[in-house]
Amino acid sequence: MSPLPLVEPPLPLVEERPQAASRDHPVTSAADSLAALPVGTRVVVRYRLHGDTHRATDALGDLVALDAVTCTVATRRGDVEIALADVLLAKPVPPPPAPRPR
Known part of the structure; x- marks a missing residue:
C-alpha cells in the first residue's frame, strides 16, 4: 500500500491581499x-479576532468614533471598539432597507 500524499494546511480565511496601484486607485x-x-x-468593518477559533468577524453599523488607534462602530448589539491595526477591510454601505409591512 502506498503512503497517502501530504495535505497542505488550509489557507487563512481572511488575509489582506496586495492590490495593484493605478492612477485612479492608489x-x-x-x-x-x-x-x-x-x-x-x-x-x-472586517477585523481580526485574537485568541478565538474564528480568525475574523464583521461589524456593521454607524461609525461613531475614530482616532489614531481605534474606531468604534455602533451595531445593533452595541458599540464595538476595533483597533485600526486589526482592520482587514472597511467600506461604506447603504442604509438598511425599510421594514416590510405585515
Missing part, C-alpha cells in the same frame, strides 16, 4: 480607507 490600507470616512457613515 493603494491604501483598509485603516486608511476607514480614516477617510466621516463619523456617522454606515460602514462594514
Whole structure:
C-alpha cells in the first residue's frame, strides 16, 4: 500500500491581499480607507479576532468614533471598539432597507 500524499494546511480565511496601484486607485490600507470616512457613515468593518477559533468577524453599523488607534462602530448589539491595526477591510454601505409591512 502506498503512503497517502501530504495535505497542505488550509489557507487563512481572511488575509489582506496586495492590490495593484493605478492612477485612479492608489493603494491604501483598509485603516486608511476607514480614516477617510466621516463619523456617522454606515460602514462594514472586517477585523481580526485574537485568541478565538474564528480568525475574523464583521461589524456593521454607524461609525461613531475614530482616532489614531481605534474606531468604534455602533451595531445593533452595541458599540464595538476595533483597533485600526486589526482592520482587514472597511467600506461604506447603504442604509438598511425599510421594514416590510405585515
